[in-house]
Amino acid sequence: MLPNRNLRLMLASAAFIGLSGPAFALDGADLVTKLNAAYALSGATIAYENVAVDGTTVTLTGVTVKSTAAPGKDFKVGEVTLEGVEESDNGGYYVETVTLPDVDVKEDETAVTAKDITMGGLTIPGNPTGGTINDMVLYESAGTGPVTVTVKGKQVFSMDESEANLAKQESDAGFDFDATLSGIKADLSDVEDAKAKDAIEKLGLKTLSGEMTIKGSWEVASGNVSLEEYAFDFANVGRLAFAVDISGYTLEFMKSIQEAMKAQEANPNKEEANQAMGLAMMGLVQQLTFNSASLRFDDATITKRVLDYIGAQQGVTGDQLAQSLKGMVPLMMAQLNVPELQNQVSTAVNTYLDGPKSLTISAEPANPVPFPMIIGAAMGAPNTVPGVLGVKVTAND
Template identity: 30%
Template sequence: MNNRRRQTRLLLLSAAIVMAPLTSAQAQGVDAALERFKVLFEDQGISINWKNARISGDDAVLEDVTLATAEDEFGVSNISFEDIVDDPEGYRVASISMDDISVDGEENFSLSVRGIGMNDILLPNDNVRDNYGGFIFYERAHIDDIRVYNGDTEVVALTDSSVTVTPASPGSPMTYRGLVDHFSLDLSMAEGSEQWPIIEALGYQRMTGKIESSGTWDPENGQLELTANNFTVDNAGTLGFSFNLGGYTRELVASLREIQKTFAENPEGDNSAQGLAMLGLMQQMSFKQAELSFADDSLTGKVLELVAQMQGMSKSDVVAIAKGAVPFAVAQLGSSDFTTAATRAVSTFLDDPKNIRITAKPANEVPFALIMAEGMSTPQGLIKTLNVTATAND
């Protein structure tokens, strides 16, 4: 019996001796990952510190975390990491989540944020970080709820915000999709102002809607495309914007990061050199296409009716006056072709408000250097250079 006990104790002791270096190695790996997390934030001009790192296996909890920039500082309680593993490209983390945030601001304003987290994260090494945009890469991020209060009044609310990203692979760009499933904006704070009667007449005392965004980036050829960025207000319409640019390369990402870091370190100082450097970097990019659009959902009719009421006219009279004013206003841009297209588009839209869009799509991509030079010398020429046109109800 005694021999069995001795053998059991020897076995347990042997196991402890064997496992001790492994446990130590795990802790060291987690510590290194946390330090990498800190460095990546600091490169964005954000200092992140914590009073204690509670490590358990491949998991960790940063306790009493403080985020600070050169101008502000606030606490975010705890940040939790799950399943940290070493990877040839850096450190992989299954999930990172943050405790809910509540901040009291100035002039009776306060902010609350709940359900903050990321999944499938890479804390990239320096040699690959610019393949992922230069910062922490994640495949999904979410915030359940953001609310801004003025006293007891909820001024702004955003719920179910998320971003999903797929990493770039040979022959395929990085893609992303962002969504704010629901937002609300209380405009009652404007009550008593000159704008309030208009807000009230249009019925937008409290606006609701959603925000959708999507795009791609190819680190191999530097093509950056915002395929959609749509801001929808219920019972009003959707304002959309998209663009396609060239030259947003890994090298440009690295250079922009260094300039951003310098700005963040000295925000109140003389940053004219960094500003010039930023302009220089932008000239490495090129313009391919951009579009601004509006899809109506009753806003246009409401505005026309309100203007008609305020002017003591009929709605058709207001439409006729607007149509007549457009050619004179647009002619100031110095392009007869665009004046004709814009006049036709506005007339079509006012007769039957569905959608209207302004598109810039040159036959060949235009270097930003040329755009900047022409914008300073003969800005009217940009209409032709960028091939700007307008259409409606297409």
């Protein structure tokens, strides 16, 4: 009896495994359907010719990206491989790695190439309208290898690599993000406009090399977006860094923008659609609050070259032009009727021109300022805006 009992258990187990296999198999078509449901909110859809599933790997062939913003201009991607695919508890999917084919696009006399395009930790929501951070398409990392742009057979732009990261905060409160575009090179030697070409040559800007960096965070509940750094850093030119901190950019705010964009695209009367979009955006801006912002430039010899170049056109030296600017700035600022800011700007400009190192414009109000208050001040008494925002201008600090 015992051998027969064991045999029946083995057969039952085999039958269960055989029946359960298809139930647990990945549904590649469902994955794309849910990805499209999420992307549809931003006006994009993904089409494919075939989907194949092999274990936890989903391969899409003949992939094309369509955008409602550019009808008739579908972008052909090719074969996309998703590895380490798992179904999530919320009905969505988690993809360990996404590999896309190299890009090689040509239009007229311009060609663009991009290699080694990958994405890691892709989350596809089961319900993109759920209203939480887990109902968004998110990735943990993304990047590319070399990127080039060629015009008329000559390379005018290249980048060694790019990398972006996204990390969820504790309790899904929001996420932190950063990105780096490194090894950027631009060739401006073939600019056709005579004046621009002359300026580029005399300023020593025929070739540029540097990098771009981004860093920030977003808190879902308050809609606080803190862009800590958005910077361009080029050799022998300088580093320009922008930062801003605002609140009110919530998921509801995002959905309102998406709905306004859908309405604009659906309206065949483009003039009417653009006017409606403008009014909608004016209404949405009322929900935002300004916390702080700054713009900083760190000089890397470009200032002296600009002074010398402009001075030569006026028949003076760069130093003479600098002295002239020192006298002109107070007169120009006086027209704005903002005495405190006038003194700050004059002092900063004098300090910077005497020995260019850095120039910073910052806005840090004592308390957060609602955007309607800023708009009201700008319309009623423009000269009060710097005081409302706590604007300061400093140099070489």
